[in-house]
Amino acid sequence: MIKKAKEIVQDVLVKEAVVADREGTWVSESMAALKESGLTALTAPVDCGGHGHGMYGLARVCEELGKGYSSAGLCYGMHCVGTAVIAAKATSWQKTTYLEPIAKGLHLTTLALSEPGTGAHFYIPQTSLLPLSEQDFLINGTKTFVTNGSHADSYVLSTAAASDEASADQFSCVVVDEGTEGMQWGKEWDGLGMRGNSSRMLHLNNTRISANQILGANGDQLWYVFNVVAPYFLTAMAGTYLGIADRALAEATTTLSKRVYTHNGTTLAHVSLLQHRLGTLWAKVERTRQLIYHAALLGDKGDEAAILSLFAAKAEVASCAVDTVNEAMTLSGGIGYENNGLLGMLMRDARAAHVMAPTTDILYTWIGRALLDQPILSD
């Protein structure tokens, strides 16, 4: 898997990054290559023909993709998270309709949870799911920042639970097929970074789905948030942003080795202060990597301590990626400061880590609440 990811990074992602970052276009060639290689089957279950990988495999592949082009890592990660959510309690109809085509590289899905009204509180959807009959439901509401927006074959989205008895924070996850009547896409969001992910708003006006498209049962919402959505999402994002940090570190290392002064023939690699700064940077990236791998492995084992480590992994990688790119820019001098050069792009992309929900502040707050024995989702 890692070998295939590295090949696609070299052959496709790094090239597509230049155009996608400049034009703000979706990473179609990267996603096509990932589908063709079988990598989009990563988290699809083995009994559906997929590879059945968990969080560790996801973190590793996203890390490789993040080194090549983080927007592609983000698009790929959202597909894998959506797949894991569908797979968690899949019915035989859902296996045939979604997971088997995903395993064959024929279907792209993605996650659409965030809403303009509740923002970073992605676990409180206000989109409604109204039963018309036992078999048919209507969805009304608006999703925002949908990665792979309008390019996926299906969207895993959250709605307020259909049941009248359900409390306000209960929700159902559903899968909606692209092109269903009542779906209307907003224009591509013109982001500072992550410009190849096609973030869009999705308006749902009486969008009709069948009972087959509802995942799990009413009342499953907390189980989904803490057992599938958050763990897989945090892992995919942690891997992708780690890839950004690693690429920046590699760029700084190359620059220090290659920058030769004409007055004395030495390179920056011989300046002890810069050696020290580079070493410090490596240690920062490495300790973040080990936290991410450790958290993902705990998650795969179903260890109940996993969730706090996963919260910490995504919170820590956000600072690691931003700080590493920032430091790499300093080490690279004026050349590193080039407008829209590699480090400029990495800086813009890394910055998204802090604001993608669960955001850095919210993750640290959740850890604190857990340590204090308070309910994590208390707002």
Ligand SMILES: Cc1cc2nc3c(=O)[nH]c(=O)nc-3n(C[C@H](O)[C@H](O)[C@H](O)COP(=O)(O)OP(=O)(O)OC[C@H]3O[C@@H](n4cnc5c(N)ncnc54)[C@H](O)[C@@H]3O)c2cc1C
């Ligand atoms: C590049 C990108 C891709 C994305 N892709 C997807 C996607 O595919 N699917 C999807 O569902 N969503 C996606 N999102 C949305 C994302 O996950 C967030 O939900 C969204 O960015 C929140 O934005 P907001 O402007 O509404 O934040 P707000 O809710 O307005 O928050 C603003 C700030 O206030 C802080 N804040 C709010 N409440 C608290 C609190 N209680 N404690 C501490 N701090 C708090 C937040 O941490 C944040 O820093 C994406 C976002 C980006 C930037």
